[in-house]
Each structure stands twice: as structure tokens, then as C-alpha cells.
Amino acid sequence: MKIRNLSILLVVAVLFASVLACGSSAPAGVSNVYMANDAEGTNKTTTFAPTDVIFVFFDVNGIEAGAQFQVRWFALTLDGQDPNEPFTVTDYTYNDEGTIYAQIESTDGGFPPAQYKVEIHMNGAKVAEQLFSVQ
Numbered sequence: 389m390k391i392r393n394l395s396i397l398l399v400v401a402v403l404f405a406s407v408l409a410c411g412s413s414a415p416a417g418v419s420n421v422y423m424a425n426d427a428e429g430t431n432k433t434t435t436f437a438p439t440d441v442i443f444v445f446f447d448v449n450g451i452e453a454g455a456q457f458q459v460r461w462f463a464l465t466l467d468g469q470d471p472n473e474p475f476t477v478t479d480y481t482y483n484d485e486g487t488i489y490a491q492i493e494s495t496d497g498g499f500p501p502a503q504y505k506v507e508i509h510m511n512g513a514k515v516a517e518q519l520f521s522v523q
Contacts, residue, residue: 416450418508418515429489434520438498444506444518445489448482451510455482458509459490464519466502474507 425431425440436442444459460474469475478490490506499522508516 418446420447421516421518423518423520436522438522441491441493443489443491445487446508447487451482453482453484456511457482460507461492462505464503464505466500
């Protein structure tokens, strides 16, 4: 009986060690979504001035090169803009980077003050979203 319990304990220990040896990598997909008003991503914020360039950053883990990303930008509380239709869309083919960013910049003198949302889609499925505002 002691040998059998010892064998079970040894199997559990080996499985545990195998899990630790494989590392505790994050699951495949998109994580750590954040916004910033600079291309380096150091000035993290979700509140922007009308003339800011607006960046969204996200980490990618365990995705094969060639995955298709689409970043969709929505104005949620802007008169005359359907909150369910993106006002701009950026397509991107993944090339094995760890962090990806997309940006928008107003060409009409600034973004109108409102609530906005950015959605990140991978291979046709929404994988993340982030709310932000322009004041």
C-alpha cells in the first residue's frame, strides 16, 4: 500500500514539475490592452485632448505570423454618428511582434468631445475593447 501511494505521489510530482518546466506563459491571444497619447506608449490614458494622436497598444502571445487583426474605432456619443458603425478601421497582418499598436489622428482640426470605443478583432472575432473619451 505504501509503494502504491508513493507511486501516485511520484506521478503527481512529475506532472507538477512538467507544468513548471513549460513555464507559465499566458494563453494565446491578446492581452494588456491600453491607450496612450504617444507612440512609445509611456503616457497611458483613456482621456484625450481633441488634437491628440490616439494610440491603442496590445500584447500578442502564442499567435502565428499571418494572423489578421482589425482595429475598429467607434464614436459612442457623437450626434450624427451611429455608435454601432466604426468611423475608421485599420487592418493589420501579424508578423510575430510582441506588442502591436494602432493609431488615429484627426485631419479636421481635432476630435469632437465624446465617448469613444476601440475594438480589436483577430481573424474575424472580437478579442478586446477599450473605452476612452475626448474632452
